[in-house]
Amino acid sequence: MPPLFKQPNFVHFWIGQIASSFAFQMLSVGIGWQMYDLTNSPMALGLVGLCQFLPQLLLTLIVGHVADRYNRRLICVCTRFTMAMTVGILAYGNMTESISANMIYLCAALLGTARAFEMPANQAILPNLIPNELLSRAVSAIASAREISVIAGPALGGLIYLIGPTTLYLSSMSCFLVSCVIMFFLHYNFTVKSKSPISMDHLFGGLRFIRGNKVILGSVSLDMFAVLLGGATALLPIVAKDILHTEAWGLGLLRCSPAVGALLMSIYLARRPLTHSVGKIMFAAVAVFGVATILFGLSENLLLSMIALVLLGSSDMISVVIRSTLVQLETPDDMRGRVSAANSVFIGSSNQLGEFESGVTAAWFGVVPAIIVGGVGTIAVVGLWMYLFPNLLKRDSLEQQTP
Template identity: 45%
Template sequence: MTPSRDSSSSSVEARTDETSLLRHAPLRRFLIARFGSISAQQMLMLAISWHMYDLTSSAWDLGLVGLFQFVPGLATTLVAGHCADRMHRGRMVAACLAVQAVIAALLVIATVGHSMTRDVLLGLSLALGAIRPFQMAGQQALLPMLVPQKLLARSMALGTVVQQISVIAGPAIGGMLFAVSVIAVYLTSAVLFCVSAVMYAWVRYDYVPPPREPVTANTILAGLRFIWGNPLLLGGISLDLFAVLFGGATALLPVYAKQILHVGPQGLGLLRSAPAVGALCVGLFLSRRSIISGVGKKLLVAVAIYGCAIVGFGLSRSFSVSLLLLAISGGADTISVIVRQTLVQLETPDRMRGRVAAVNTLFIGASNQLGEFESGLTAASFGVVGSVVVGGCATILVSLAWSRLFKPLARRDALH
């Protein structure tokens, strides 16, 4: 069978070298759809959390919203990776976004009909958590199919820029729409999901349906086995897992804003935004100039810098210095993310990219959730400042240990 190919994809490599990446139609559609979908998700999560607290006034119920989205993702992640390797990835992501648009519409109907309850919000949160791994696995495995390999690192950086802009813009737009009503937030999210779904459905790439094979435990777990047998990938993915697990300070930012820096809720908003600003700046730079040599050492150094920035933030009593250190941590983390994800994509054959992306997504989700738990646990033992400082020091030690334990990662010179 002759694979379908977008009319703009002939001589892609030659034309993309000569012009901006944004002139490449499939990548442009991908990035626009990515911006719309992430913004919609940020707005939807903001609205659901606010709606839950408005209904119940319970911090416990707020925590349940996050838990109800995390737990089903654990059950569906590996299956999602298998599907991403068996299906057209653009259409798979489009279908996931369409389902989320339906969920947003159901939230509108329940709100207008005055039938919104705690159980409705938790049930729809459960559905969102179950479908999102399919979207993430499809997105991660789709990007390498849209650009030549030598431009993948710059494309990953550009994707990070779009993600950070969405993370900043989504809640800001959602907050403004709250001035109208929560229904306006839900409706806008639904529209953005629909538009993004159409954009993903229009993304074209060389797609050859894989040969049919039975779905077994071996095929579903193939991504885990592939990573375990590849020291470079295992080192990169586990490095991120432990760096975020120990070095994450997000869960304790409200304590810093209120009790240590004394800046109130407005300052808390700036503290939460600072890492995204640093990530955005570094992402913009790397979208123009990718890392060419010494990528393994630079990855490990970036993780160590991230740990140092977290230690400095933990000890800081100056609001401006704290903002700067958090921005540095976000920038260093972005270097780590771009290098690691590019290596994962380049070292994984296309037939395995969906399943490997799913495992990567599982590790990221686990590190974020467990990192918040670790922060709370160590804060109870060492105090808030001690928790952040100990976590940052642990991240630095992880970087040093991984340089010894995973030689192929430390010695990797070029991305390609």
């Protein structure tokens, strides 16, 4: 089996992922901190997540069809250029002192629309760049690249924000443009395997496939509901400012802490891929995610909060690698765009919609109770899903299994 990083197309793709993820992670610090500065409202932070998620939800059927019918590389190029221009609007708003909460909401919606088209195309490319036997390692390596940027991006973003939000947004825009150029020169030949007329049956193919595969349905829905309830990243600006009494640099440290745990775990999984009892391991990892969320909610110390977030990130990475590998290995190539689009809705629900849920519950009950209740809810979901999806619990290997 050839080493993963001797695959030139994969290395090219991997570098592009780092640049794009780095841009987005720096941007998340700027948007979160500036929105809270402008509004001092937990609800406003939640609405930013909702603005990013709604386009993803509404465009699910369309973006999956586009990813299966058109060149996935060019889709990624166009969407990343769109994200660069959107961040440029935020930079312009700060330079002209016309930035407002409504402008941030609008740009969040534009970013959500671009990411809706990018995510299924980006995910569907990977299996065409490497042999199947390297896919699990490749998913871990891609995750490592993402987590490297998640570690460096927020920390650096917090420091750059001290210079000014304009500088931060221009830095993020530059990284998106670099990623756009890298993807433009990726060697990737895309052929349409099916030219059948567009129909509702074709558009709903991805959702139907997931519904019919109980292992995939169980894994993606487990991740969605667990992170939807237990995710507290939208509240980090409030935790940093009002509970831990730190500045933007502290927010950067908190944001990068989950990535430290995820990076360490992804490096481990790239070197030692999971081979047995993957179902049980996935459930255990999500349960640990819930426990770490509760610990984070109870903490009033920056170091302890960072430790809890490191544990949270490492356990989440295990779930991500298992889910992503299962989806890619068991989906035919001519359906990967539609299945990845449907999977993106699950991911978006657990992230952007989870941010909205966290903002709403924090506004209703307070920040600390919202985080703790979310962690308890995650553990409850694990128990329920073990009962509802016994095939996932019993799943031993990541490799395709015939019924």
